[in-house]
Amino acid sequence: NYETCKEYGIHFYPTVRFFRAFTKQFTTGENYKGADRELQTVRQMMVDFLQNHSQESRPPACPPLDPVSSSDVTSLFDKKAPHYTAVVVESNNSYIGREVILDLIQYENIAVKRALNFDKSFLEKLGITSVPSCYLMHPNGSHGLVNSLKPLRSVFSSYLKSLPGVRRNFFHPLKIKPWKEFDKSKLYMADLESGLHYLFRVELATHKMLEGAELKTFKDFVTISAKLFPGRQPVVKLLETLQEWLVSLPLDKIPYDAILDLVNNKMRISGIFLTKRMEWVGCQGSRPELRGYTCSLWKLFHTLTVQAALRPTALINTGLEDNPRIVLEVMLRYIQHFFGCKACAQHFEEMAKESMDSVQTLDKAVLWLWEKHNVVNNRLAGDLTEDPKFPKVQWPTPDLCPACHEEIKGLHSWNEAQVLQFMKHHYDSENILYKYTESQTDSSDTELKDAREEKDKSLLEKPGGNRENVVLNQELIRDSESKLFNKLLGNHGPAKDSSKSAFESVNHQESRQSVIFLGIGFSNIDMSLCVVLYVASSLFLMIMYFFFRMRSKRWKVKYYRPSV
Template sequence: MARRCSATSLPQLSRLKGRYVLVCALLAALWSSEAQAGLYSAVDQVLVLDADSVSRIFNASSAFMVEFYATWCGHCSAFAPVWKNLASDVSEWKPAVDMAALDCADENNRRVCTGFGITGYPSIKFFPAYSGEDFTGESLREFPRDVRGLRRLIIDKLESHKEPSPPACPPLEPASAAEIDGFFENNNVQHLALVFEENNSYVGREVILDLLQYENITVRRVLSSEKDLVSRLGVTDFPSCYLYYTPTNYSRLPVLSEARAFYSYALQRLPSVVRAGRPYPAINDLQRNQTEEPWREFNRTRVYMSDLESALHYSLRVELSAHSTISGDALTALRHYVSVLTKYFPGRPAVKGALKAVGNWLQDQKETQISYSDFRTALDSTVLSGEGVLPAGVRWVGCQGSRPQFRGYPCAVWTLFHVLTVEANASGSTDPLEILQAMREYVSSFFGCRPCASHFASMAQDVSDDVTTPSTAVWWLWSRHNRVNSRLAGEPSEDPHFPKIQWPPPELCPKCHGLMLGGEHTWNKDEVIAFLRNYFSSERILPDYLQEESEAVAQQKALLTAAQQQKDTTRRKARETQETPSTQLGQEEEEEEEEEEDEAAAVATEEEEPEGMGGATEAKEPHPAGEEPSPLVQTPPPGRPPWARRRISRRPAIVGLKLRQTQEDIVDLDLFVNQHYKAKALRALSAMAEQQQEDAEERRPDSVRRMKRELFDQQEALLMEPYPHPQGKRWMSLLSVGFSRLDVSLCVLFYLLSTLCLTAMYLYFKLKWRLRRAKVALP
């Protein structure tokens, strides 16, 4: 008699056996903290219902098997794995029947459970197709607690289904000889499979439901009592399966064992048998067009190193690049991930050297946050230091799909994880969780498919309880991979050329498959682990299609050079963009201040400059007939360049400058400084000339005019001398005005030239004076 936790009162619990009472009482104490957690999640192939979604079981085209449970109930917790395994086992039956569960411990669902008359847990109810909203379901009392018994219970309910029955449910009754003889006249299918069995066998009905979602094949069961067909085909074994085409064209289906799992697997892989709505692709679909990567022939029973290196490239260069900064748990996950790659990746020395170098770089980073650009630089620069190289780009071989959207990176990353667990087991690792924890952390932090990452994290919750040795780590990862294959079978992501099956298939590892006493399929754990150790061992990994190391080094260096050039170009453009607005603003400010200085210099020149400087009086240049000179333009004197008048009329004095705020850009004052010292030298020359003129006018007027002409020529030559625009950096600052080295050098040079010029003129006039006195003294 099945035991159930009661939801009525504690006195009733006391009548149960002691061990069940203790479990229920302890779990009831934890109800408040665990009621919201639930026993099922999106990872399981169980439809999780609540008060809002329970209406989905009404007026549906498929039947429903619904479990009502409470999270605090110990029996419910023990029964949950059976219900999950059942849902996975009958996943191909979903068009006819679906599995669901509802948590009555959730207060939001209490009214719903009360409406269905639920008083104990776990409770199972069957809802036929097109059930009305007033129907509370058919209670299944004393239901079996194993997958086999529950599966047969579902078949019994489907066979006893009242009208209207699920439209997708195929006929489950036995077939007669007359029906089989006229089958192909009334049906347009390519294959007809006949399962011969005893009357009490469920194998035929199970296989019929397993092929429910497949087209181009029909499965019918034939009882051993159908003597005509049995004798015609010469059937001697029950159960057994035959492919029937005509009364003279039939053959026995070759399988490893006469059981449901082997029949279903073999029939689903017959030519032209495909899932409903998905036409089987032709063989030539594997040949790509010229714009796509060509197909690579490969051995489906081997692992290829090209897939593993491509997985590393995509993981470290593409997937991680989505995170500009990596910190906290993500940084810890990255360190663990690279650490296990360094220790257990069975790659070429160059690749292992690159992984080791980047692993050391990560360990040397003491900050709590790193940028991905720094990580990428550390990874790519290993080719420059000679430590190794990780080839860039992907080159799928064993993981290539019939279309670009199929397989690829997900297949390769699963393969990589399998290889790492096998290598850790082979190397004698003492930490069985080392690889699995690194995988869980990496997938949770970085894997691009976030729902996939969430599902994997949910599966890995019990990893520490299930894995105790490196061998069990290999087994655990394999079992979770098969669970994912079962969940994704038939999804749009499934490659029709590479269907998601329970791996390895019987033809690849016959010893991995076994049968229990009741005919149920089972996996031989020791044989599976031995097969995985051999299949994913480093000795059996094929190096075909690998990129040559020298080619990878040259390619990586070219990529680094191109990246550096692009970075320099981007940096230069950014600098130009930043400098352009500040340069324009500085020029506008300089023009405004220059206009103010010109006005002040003009006024000061009129008041202070002596006559004879060429700036006190202005000679107007004649204009063409009919044109008047602009009143805003000062006309330079004849024989002088247009800019000379303006420069001479300014007052070149530093004290007249307005103090400015020191700016980052160098202020160009070279022209102003040059004109300042030119004007100062000209004033000194003019003063000396005037003094010499007064002394010599009385004696030699001709010589004075000649001397004045020479002085004027020297002034013109000095003004016309070009002065290059300096480009040096600021060297010193005076009165908040910046001067460069060239500025100071020019100042010193002009000072020396002025001194030499004055000294030469002094000696010249002194010598002239002595010669003149000597001539006068002659008789």
């Protein structure tokens, strides 16, 4: 849903937004600003929001949450109905009845209502001595109090769902991807590339315009990735092209759509590519919502810290080479500005404030991130986000690195020298497997090109085919490829003074000409000069050809000797 999140400006997860039914004008919804984000608090607040809808604007599928009267309940006695009717009797400040109603909204052959405990004679008639209680009316007309249930929402809902004939009225089966067997001692490029895809096309998409600290963070992240990422050549070339393009832009803010156009290779640059799907291998979870991107982001930054230590000269001439903490600092800033989990960002920032300044070497940066990752694992052990198939443990485990573990006076201790050696081996390019990346080919460009060529061919082959349509299509293609620069250079705010419009127009044209053509090194002026030189050289060759041709004819006439 990242396109929707982008449109509605949702930057962090989870975010709760309310949208009133039948709203005619576009709205980004109402933000939840409750006292806390505990599950029960949020759930009750959502119930209140639904119940406070006026009757005129209540969606047809939304069940009534207001309590029914005692007479309405007794009128149903001894009457046959095509479904069960359950009545939850509760106090005025209880939410159980309304929550059970919403729990059963997707189930057929049952209707759930709620009644309040104000009428004592009504309670005596039903045999209710304590609330909340559940009173059930069967389709055959029989009815009675369900005595064996604990007064809990989950118990009521589970019991009613288990009644004969009660079933969910629709079901959308989830597409479960087949499990991929993997070697946990190896690093998989599919995880790293899928993480980059999510980062560029999903997480970054919620920021429509990058400027200030966000733009600086993104530029630094792309720079260290372009220099340190040990990926396949097409991915590395994409990162390098993006880095050169960002460095060359004389702008203090960049629209995200322009970045996305380059990542998606709208300019048809040969040899660059980044997968457009997530293919988790070492980061796959037992359920779709577990592990995945967060796992790959850890792996990505571990890889970058190790590569910085293994190749200390890689960042020379980038302006980042003199800082041994640069990868950690970029990671911290990225998490602060872009990472969707706000609570996670706060925890990481607190850890960074405690000890990141003590990192003075590239090797220490590797160990610092390893240590803090284990701190996070320890904090999240047993959390709802933990994958039961991959419990949060201290890593590397003894089976991966026996030498990393020691015991001093009966207490576990880490051998950091061995840990560093293990990290440099595990996140080295030699330990990366490219299995499951073979199918990650970006065929969309090829398919689009083939379809376009087929269409042009069919137009040309028609007896009355309109060749102008082909030319027009090609012009539109060239125009679409230039939209990237139009986004960047088209309009950066209204003119403050009409007298300056001509001057600003000239500056605009000059800035447009000075922009490097996607970081390849050729500006518009360079391309124009190339065309002029090409035409001039062609004319020169043609003139020389005709000159020597005429001279050859004159020579033949002058020395012609007719035979006798």
